[in-house]
Amino acid sequence: MTTSETVLPLTRKERHAGFLSIFWLWAGGNVLLTNFVSGSSYALGLGFWPMLVITVTGYLFALAFCSWDSQRSARYGIDEMVSLRPTFGYHGSIYGVVVLVGVNFGWVGILASLAGSAMKLVVQNLAGGLTFSGDYTLYALVVGIVLPLIIIMFSQKAAFQLSKITVPILLAFVAYIVVRLVTGGYWTKVTTTPSNGSQSWMSAFEIIFAFAISWFPYLGSWNRFARRERIGFWGTYLGLAVTGILFAVVGGMATLATGQTDPALWSNQLDLGLAALVIIILGTVTSVTHLLGSGSMGILSVAPKWNYRWVCVIVTIPSAIFVFATSLQEIFNILLIFVGLLAGPYWGVALTDYFFLRKQKIDVRACYDVNGAYRYTGGVNLVAFGCMVVGMAVWIFLGGWLSGMSLLTFSAGESVFRYTSATLPSMIISGLLYYVVAKGFFATSTMGGYRPVSGRAGGERTGTPVRT
Template sequence: MAGEQEYVKRETVTGAIPMLSGERQYSFWDLFLSTSGFAIATWCYTQGAYVAKYLGFKQMLINIFCFNIIWVLIECIPVLFAVRYGIDLWIWLRSVLGKKGVAILATVISLANFGWYAVDSDLFASSMINLFRGFGLVLNPAIWKPILGVLCVVIGTLIALGGPGVIKMTNRVLVTCLLAVGIIVVIICFTSVPISQINAVKPDTSLYNTGLGRFMLSGEGNVAFAFSWSTQALVMPRLAKSERSGYWATSLSYGIVAPFFVAAGGIMALAMFVKFGYYESDPTNMLAKLAGPGFSLLSLLMVAFANIGTQGTGSYVNCMIVKSGLPKIKYRTLVLIAMVYVSILTVWGWVMDNFGSFISCAAYIQGPIVGMTVVDYLIVKKRRISFKSLYEIDGHDAYRFTHGFNLVGLGCLLISFLVAILFVYNPVTGAIKSNIFMITTGSGFTAIFGGVLYWLASLTPLRQYMLKDRNELDVD
């Protein structure tokens, strides 16, 4: 027991330091199940229902899986360094953004990421109210929705406080059950409504006046969905025992498992439209309508356990992101602050009411970081970095740059963000401003443009500023 407590303490409280290979505790299946448990939540069904409304059945499946798989495989490339060096993305980013730049952006992005968990808890509360209603117990949403939402946050916080060991054990059971439930749900949909009728549903044309426009706008949602994992996905792989298992466990979780549940949500939404004439995104309501109230008990797994597990893993991951930039703050303190913050967002309800704009705006910050990280790792630094400067050991300060800020990296991020909003796609208004959007989407453009800008900067005299570490490389 004492050894396990010491492990949890080291992993959570001092997790910003490199992990030695002998300390790695996650096999392929441990990491796959933990990240899958993180990825599976009710927002998958919300995302699926959104795409299903504007695309036909076949287009929906292509859109969901292709955009997610392609971008997840790319954004997970840095998992290789996370496992090799035992550090997470945000430690490496000290060499791209500067130490103070990481402190600010890690905090800002985590504050945005926590909005997902407000959505998570809001959907948990709505689904539980609908579940009780199906069995004759009517709960007043004005009273019970905030209570149940905060309850989801609190239980998830308890899991986060237990650290990676508790998360691993929880997800071993949880994800296995969830995958089985997802398959059952798809079978229910296809047995309730003939697949020929689902395939015959005509998409809503109000989103855009051309099929390509609707496809790419739906794709924007899926690229943003894929990017939502990017800054979080590269925290847990440092626990993996090998680079191969770390990369494929992470990629399959976010690139296959999460899209599968998005597709399940889309299929349920289409089945609801065929049978009842309207779209629905709440899995509890959909199961009750399609298969009867008894089957809505499956939502205890789909919604209750899934959302609580996601709260726990998400709290751990994002608090570790903040800790990468602000290592002196205690992990448990960060978890408790996060609990209060997410509870406030849940009760407020703004994020849920502006879900589409929220995920695209968050992706516009994360996209350039994805592009720059991949380019920096593979092309600019060629997989070589100075640990001495990452941790400023013995006065090594190659990554201090300008008062703690890498002006080149931050400039590429800001320029990519502004160019995308002003000239490609505005995620707040939903306005498409260039045909480039029809090729890359808005979020995809930020990643491509950010990476290209960073690479071009490395071909100029700015290279000396960006690569001050070349005379002290100690990791190859």
């Protein structure tokens, strides 16, 4: 097993990824068919021009947070979950692993279901309508789960090579869809279909922002390979933005043209040909390979002695449950609520801690020492979690109504949501609260302070919290 298949910090010599490698990696990771679904989810509610404006501006803003977060791992060569230990404690970072695995199950399951639908249509078109009992399930499991699992079990680095091959093909496919929509008699319908009022600008922004920050748990698994922080930042930002915006806009356009949100269905309805459905399958394999690699590294951060390839299997199997989901849109919405509520405030605290309190200085060795500087109280920074809970309460007040549960619906919060959304305010409030409380609390406690010491990145002892 190589160092890249463990959660040990990577030395400078082991960080092989330049700008183009990181760019293609994240472009490949973000050729998610769910990006199509994200644009589709609010296109009918807003209409074409508002959909275009909110997609471009919303993603450019939201993905800046992802690129900002990615710098921790790029600087120190450590996995995302390990990099959270200075903030939440050696054991407190396990919460991030739980979020990662939960998000992973949902995304992989949704993508596998899309691959199953596309594969079924491919076979029917090639074999004169051939179908059999359980064909969708078989295709979804084999193409959407088993094939990516085999690739990532072979090597985590395989995701880099796969992206370089598939992303140009997928981008060419999306360009073809745009040409088809513009020249195939659909453009007038795309641009003139009126808004049905089912979504507001702010609800669309919430979808975009929550969808974008769902990348938080994955960033460090791959950006630890970046040669420099600047490469990690810009490669991540541009890679995610180019494909994210393009796929969301095209998905929204296709939905306006057909009324369908499932890419397999609107591809077929737009008569894009078998090539389009094959491309959907290729995109699924690429994206799921990235997701499984990140999920596996998250589990290894908690159980570093476990075998990498068996962990890949463990992180994959539960995703098969979502293959049997009855509503793609419903599962998509639930997953975004999960991200906004459970991930937003958590990473809001982490960003504040790393950039504003620790000034980007952490002790890499202490991140691997259960009795080291980041042990806090039983391995958990209770102050950080307390501020996170406040942020979660803010999210529930503002966005609880999105769940459809009366218990979590507050009319006052729903009214405020129209101007603020839910996930971004919950991150800001949890982060600001932590900054204020930590500045006072850690200056007088024995849990560790934030006075940085000089040092170098890349596995050396850097930024040790000073006990006061």
